[in-house]
Amino acid sequence: QSALTQPASVSGSPGQSITISCAGTSSDVGGFNYVSWYQQDPGKAPKLIIYDVSNRPSGISTRFSGSKSGNSASLTISGLLPEDEADYYCSSYTSSSTYVFGTGTKVNVL
Amino acid sequence: QVQLQESGPGLVKTSQTLSLTCTVSGGSISRGSYYWSWIRQPAGKGLEWIGRVYTSGSTSYNPSLKNRVSISIDTSENQFSLKVNSVTAADTAVYYCARATVIPPAMDYWGQGTLVTVSS
Numbered sequence: 274q275s276a277l278t279q280p281a282s283v284s285g286s287p288g289q290s291i292t293i294s295c296a297g298t299s300s301d302v303g304g305f306n307y308v309s310w311y312q313q314d315p316g317k318a319p320k321l322i323i324y325d326v327s328n329r330p331s332g333i334s335t336r337f338s339g340s341k342s343g344n345s346a347s348l349t350i351s352g353l354l355p356e357d358e359a360d361y362y363c364s365s366y367t368s369s370s371t372y373v374f375g376t377g378t379k380v381n382v383l
Numbered sequence: 384q385v386q387l388q389e390s391g392p393g394l395v396k397t398s399q400t401l402s403l404t405c406t407v408s409g410g411s412i413s414r415g416s417y418y419w420s421w422i423r424q425p426a427g428k429g430l431e432w433i434g435r436v437y438t439s440g441s442t443s444y445n446p447s448l449k450n451r452v453s454i455s456i457d458t459s460e461n462q463f464s465l466k467v468n469s470v471t472a473a474d475t476a477v478y479y480c481a482r483a484t485v486i487p488p489a490m491d492y493w494g495q496g497t498l499v500t501v502s503s
Contacts, residue, residue, distance in 0.1 A: 324491075
């Protein structure tokens with residue numbers, strides 16, 4: 274299985290909105306509404322911030338939102354804050370009953 | 384609050400077997416509908432899903448690692464384990480264990496990670 278494709282980096286100023294894309298295939302992203310997103314601070318374990326394409330776990334800010342169209346998914350961070358600077362990974366369930374992660378995106382807050 | 388903790392050797396010799404254990408606390412590993420998963424991350428690189436085990440012992444693996452990986456569960460010890468055979472330097476990474484809900488299939492609790500270095 275090939276990793277899902279994400280941009281290497283996305284930048285934005287505080288208060289702005291940014292969107293991270295996650296491109297897959299009909300065997301993963303396009304085949305299921307099971308896309309999740311993870312935030313990873315340096316030296317820390319990833320943290321689940323979105324599941325089932327657009328649902329937020331308890332305690333996750335409403336500034337994080339997710340969507341999907343066809344074989345691609347997106348994560349939008351609105352009202353960007355300095356603490357949003359981190360690496361972000363998408364993940365999808367696959368038709369082989371496995372998981373696949375995205376290549377990862379570094380978010381820079383200018 | 385569920386907590387996961389990885390343990391095992393931090394250094395493994397080339398061609399040998401990497402063995403890690405994940406101890407789960409704050410809840411029984413055999414209760415509920417969860418997959419117990421392993422993920423790894425080489426330094427400066429992205430996450431790679433290795434595989435998972437269900438309470439029943441059924442497993443699923445990343446096709447690229449399937450021939451070298453084995454994951455098992457010990458409900459009496461509230462632990463699950465990972466073995467990677469015939470390791471090379473490419474297996475050097477931080478290894479994470481995680482709990483994944485079945486529906487939705489998402490990894491909601493993670494261990495802190497443990498660095499395993501493969502060297503001759």
